[in-house]
Amino acid sequence: MKRVGILLLRGVLAVVGSSIGMTASAQMDPLAPLPEAQVQPAQQLVPVPPTATTVIPQPSTGFEAYRQRLTYIARSGGISEATIASIIPYLELNNRVIRLDRGQPGAVGNTSYTPPFAPYRREHVTSDLISRGQSRYRDLWPWLSRVEQRTGVPASVMMAIYGHETSYGSVTGGFDIIEALASLAYEGRRRPLFESEFVAGLKLIDMGIPRWRLKGSYAGATGYPQFMPSTVIRLRADGDGDGRAEIWSNQVDGLASIANYLKDAGWKAGIPWGIPVSVPSSLDRNSIRNTVAATECPRVHARHSRSMTMAQWRALGVTPYGQSIPDTETATLLEPDGQGQTAYLLTGNYKAILKYNCSNFYALSVGLLANAIVGR
Ligand SMILES: [Ca+2]
Numbered sequence: 062m063k064r065v066g067i068l069l070l071r072g073v074l075a076v077v078g079s080s081i082g083m084t085a086s087a088q089m090d091p092l093a094p095l096p097e098a099q100v101q102p103a104q105q106l107v108p109v110p111p112t113a114t115t116v117i118p119q120p121s122t123g124f125e126a127y128r129q130r131l132t133y134i135a136r137s138g139g140i141s142e143a144t145i146a147s148i149i150p151y152l153e154l155n156n157r158v159i160r161l162d163r164g165q166p167g168a169v170g171n172t173s174y175t176p177p178f179a180p181y182r183r184e185h186v187t188s189d190l191i192s193r194g195q196s197r198y199r200d201l202w203p204w205l206s207r208v209e210q211r212t213g214v215p216a217s218v219m220m221a222i223y224g225h226e227t228s229y230g231s232v233t234g235g236f237d238i239i240e241a242l243a244s245l246a247y248e249g250r251r252r253p254l255f256e257s258e259f260v261a262g263l264k265l266i267d268m269g270i271p272r273w274r275l276k277g278s279y280a281g282a283t284g285y286p287q288f289m290p291s292t293v294i295r296l297r298a299d300g301d302g303d304g305r306a307e308i309w310s311n312q313v314d315g316l317a318s319i320a321n322y323l324k325d326a327g328w329k330a331g332i333p334w335g336i337p338v339s340v341p342s343s344l345d346r347n348s349i350r351n352t353v354a355a356t357e358c359p360r361v362h363a364r365h366s367r368s369m370t371m372a373q374w375r376a377l378g379v380t381p382y383g384q385s386i387p388d389t390e391t392a393t394l395l396e397p398d399g400q401g402q403t404a405y406l407l408t409g410n411y412k413a414i415l416k417y418n419c420s421n422f423y424a425l426s427v428g429l430l431a432n433a434i435v436g437r
Contacts, residue, residue: 123247124152124153124154124247127243127246127247128149128150128152131149131152131243131246131256131259132145132149134256134259134260135149135259135260135263138260138263138264139264140260140263140264140267141267144263144266144267145263148239148263148266148272152239152240152243153240154243154244154247155236155237155240155241155244156244157279158236158240158241158244158245158279159244159245159248161279162245162248162250162279162280175364177397177398177399178397178398178421178422178425179398179402181422181426182422182425182426182429185225185422185426185430186426186429186430186433190224190228190430191430191433191434193224193228193229194217194220194221194224194229194430194433194434195434197220197223197229197312198216198217198220198434198435201216201312201313201316202216204300204301204313205219205220205300205313205316208298208300208313208316208317208320209320211320212317212320212321212323212324212328212330213324213328213329213330213331214319214320214323214324214328214330215431215435216316217431217432217434217435218320218323218334218414218427218428218431219316219317219319219320219323220316220431220434221427221428221430221431221434222286222319222323222414222417222427223285223286223312223315223316223319224430225423225426225427225430226282226285226286226287227285227287229312230285230312230315233276233277233283233284233285233287233309234276234277234278234279234282234283234287235276236276236277236278236279236281237272237275237276238262238275238276238277238278238281238282238283238290239259239262239263239266239272239275241277241278241279241280241281242255242258242259242262242281242290243255243259245280245281246259255281257291258281258289258290258291259290261289261290261291261293261294262275262281262290264290264294265290265293265294268294274309275290283308283309284297284308284309284315284318285308285309285312285314285315285316285318285319286308286315286316286318286319286322288308288318288322292322293308295325296318296321296322296325297314297318297321298314298317298318298320298321299314299317300313300314300315300316300317300318301313301314306318319417322416322417323410323413323414323417326412326413326416326417327409327412327413327416328410328413329408329409329410332386332387332390332408332409332410333384333386333408333410334407334408334410334411334414334424334427334428334431335392335405335406335407335408335410335411335425335428336381336382336383336384336385336386336405336406337381337382337383337403337404337405338374338379338380338381338382338394338403338404338405338406339379339380339382339403339404340378340379340394340396340400340404341377341378341379342400342401343378344377344378344379346366346400349366349367349369349377349394350366350367351363351365351366351367351368351393352367353367357419358415358419361415361419361420361421364395364397364421365393365394365395365407366393366394366395367393368391368392368393369391369392369393370388370389370390370391370392371385371386371387371388371389371390371391371392371406372388372389374392374394374406375388379394379404379406381406382403383437384437386406386408390408391408391409392406392407392408393406393407394406394407395407395421395425397421397422397425405425411424411428414427414428
């Protein structure tokens, strides 16, 4: 997983978590392992409607205790004592991070409703984003072509992700990710994930990256590729060949890291992410329905048909508008605006984009922006 974005956490019900348990754990030996139960995750608590008489416990008391657990997991993760001592005692709970995390669209309400794609596309694949992408693509092509050769990932796709994630480096996020990750871990809805990313963030500091560099989204994604810390450690790449992978200050390194991520996620060279197709109205959607639930983000995959080869799709009357996929290549069908509108056949490379951010709208708009950047 690259990062925890807005969509990854969708569908998780926000729960009033103001009464985080805090009793004896503050008095414990900080060296001793702290079982999970001593700092209760918010989701185990019964929601308390805010009323005039509701007493809101001070969460800072609970967070003080939680710092001891952070110290313990940092030590267990091999973080140096110097880093632990210079950071953990001074960490504060960032309530804004928690509010943003809980306030995500889709967190409450009718989760079965999926809006049409067309309005999202208009908003996210704009002429401004296309023209800025084209100009950067031209400027950086001498470096990006080498990254493309090495990874098999088209430079246009790297650029489109760069555009979507950070508006080509102009919005990389201003949260201190160490504090944000500690706050989200404390909040508890996805504690194992955020605790492990917190430790990875400290590891980056141990590796010599200064704390002030570690700025990013409220969910802990940082740098031009918006990687979570564990992904920074595993997949950041050197794009310009100077021996350093500087994802916070060097665009080519950021783009090469994006390509490296997609390659790691299974990107196959020479195959498009997907193609727009027309679907005959006679096509029996039931006969192509996907009956296997995906293990990762099943709601996103549930909107796709089952996988068939291009030759099989063609036999069913599904016709590419332009470029095709090789006949033996498999693809799934997605009709994001419903029947009778433009549909897409999506390859394994689309699934690699989904690993970056598991949302059909995200992956489609990345693919369409990439096409537009190279004039397709
Ligand atoms: Ca470099």
